[in-house]
Amino acid sequence: MEYDLELDKLLDMIKNKDYKKIVVQLPDGLKPRAKEIVDYISKNSSCEIIIWGGTCFGACDLPAGIDNLGVDACIQWGHEIFKRTEGWN
Numbered sequence: 001m002e003y004d005l006e007l008d009k010l011l012d013m014i015k016n017k018d019y020k021k022i023v024v025q026l027p028d029g030l031k032p033r034a035k036e037i038v039d040y041i042s043k044n045s046s047c048e049i050i051i052w053g054g055t056c057f058g059a060c061d062l063p064a065g066i067d068n069l070g071v072d073a074c075i076q077w078g079h080e081i082f083k084r085t086e087g088w089n
C-alpha cells in the first residue's frame with residue numbers, strides 16, 4: 001500500500017515557520033520510508049532532522065525528552081492533527 005506523505009506540504013510548513021530543527025516520528029508501518037523523508041527535506045531545506053526510532057502509538061505519544069532537544073517541531077504521520085499549544089508536555 002502506498003501513502004502520500006504530503007512532503008511538499010511539510011516543506012512549505014518548514015519554510016513558512018522557519019523551522020531550523022525538527023524531529024520526525026513515524027509509526028512502524030512508515031519507518032521504511034524514513035530515508036525518503038529525510039532526503040527530501042535535506043535536499044529542499046537547511047532544516048536539521050532528527051529521526052525518532054522509538055515506538056509511536058499516535059499523536060499523544062511524543063518522544064521522551066523531546067523538550068531537551070531544542071527542536072522547533074515534532075512532525076508525525078498519522079490519522080489526526082495534533083497541535084502543541086505550549087511546551088512539549
